[in-house]
Every structure is written in C-alpha cells, then in structure tokens.
Amino acid sequence: MLGSSTGRREGERVTGSVWESWATTVVFATTGATSLVLLVIRRGGVFPRVLQGLHALMSVGMIGMAWALPVPPAVGVAVYGIATLLLAALWLRSAGPRGRPIADHPTWMLAVHAAMMAAMVWMSLPGGHGTAHGGGHDHGMGMPDVQLAIGLALTVGVLAGTVLSVAEAVLCAIRTPPRWRAHVLDDAVAALMGAGMSAMMLSVVLM
Secondary structure, X not given: OOOOOOOOOOOOOOOOOHHHHHHHHHHHHHHHHHHHHHHHHOOOOHHHHHHHHHHHHHHHHHHHHHOOOOOOHHHHHHHXXXXXXXXXXXXXXXXXXXXXXXXXXXXXXXXXXXXHHHHHHHHHOOOOOOOEEOOEEOOOOOOOHHHHHHHHHHHHHHHHHHHHHHHHHHHHHHOOOXXXXXXXXXXXXXXXXXXXXXXXXXXXXXX
C-alpha cells in the first residue's frame, strides 16, 4: 500500500477520527473496485486500461494514507512520480497536432489525471498530509512554504478537475445519443476520486 509519510508518528492516521478514515476507505474502495471492473471491460486498446490501473493505484494509496500504513515516503514519491510523468506524456501526446483523445475523453481529462497523480506525490512527502494528535491535525505546520504553496496549487487544480469531471459525466449522460455507460461511470469515478482527494488536501493546507 503506497501511502504513508514520515511527517507523522507511526500508527497515526491522516484523518482526525476513525469515522473519517472509514469514510475515506469506503470512497476509495468504491473508486478502486470500479476502476478494476472498467479495466476489464473497457474498450479502446491499451491506454484506457492503463488509466484504469492508475485509478486503482491512486485509490489504494489514498486508503493507505487514511490509515497511516508504514510505507517509506521515497517509495510513494517514486511510484507516483513515474505515474505522473506517464500521464503527462499521454496528455502531451493527445494534445499534439496528430494526437487523438484516449477512450473518447477530452484532452483536458488527461491533465486532470496528471494533476491528481501529482497530488499523490505531494501527499507522499513528509508532512504532505498532516499529523493527527488527539483527534486534531497539525495542518501544514512545519511544512516548508514552497511545499505548502505547491499543495495549495494542486488542491485548486484537483478541485477544478473534479468540477469538470462532474460536468463531463452529466453532459455525456444526457447527450443524444448517450455515451456508453462505462464512459459516464469513468467520469464519475474521476469526480469521486477528486472530491475525496481534495477533502484530504484541504484539511492540510487551509486549516
């Protein structure tokens, strides 16, 4: 499970209570399981399946962060960093003069995925998702200003991507003829992941 940080003591949760940890677990278990199903049934070649696999990876990582699983920060930074570069490369490839959308998604959706994966890198850094003490948090305390500013920028990006993903899911659902249901479900998964991730990041950078 790729989701821990030396910024808190061993056994401390990122979230402030057991209930918040369980809520995070339910959200990301849902997105992870759905992504695995879409990975199996998805049409359109290799790249759409790669995206679903990365969704599942992020979901597992977020659950790990919620429960402070003991994974060295360097492992999370390396794995999510490589995944971020992969998604950025896919985005640039799709946005190029001869590029084509992946799985019929607009090009900006790949940028949203890359921003979410970059947020995973940030949350894997020491102090990247706060520390819990007696049900509270040290929200951003002790974190370098540059790291905090990057976290805030990523939070804004993920929030914007969440709103766009919701809009994309609604538009695809109501269009005539409607999109393939799995396409709409994929957008919904991205929106749910973005909402859960934004909530965790906001609890660090703003409070």
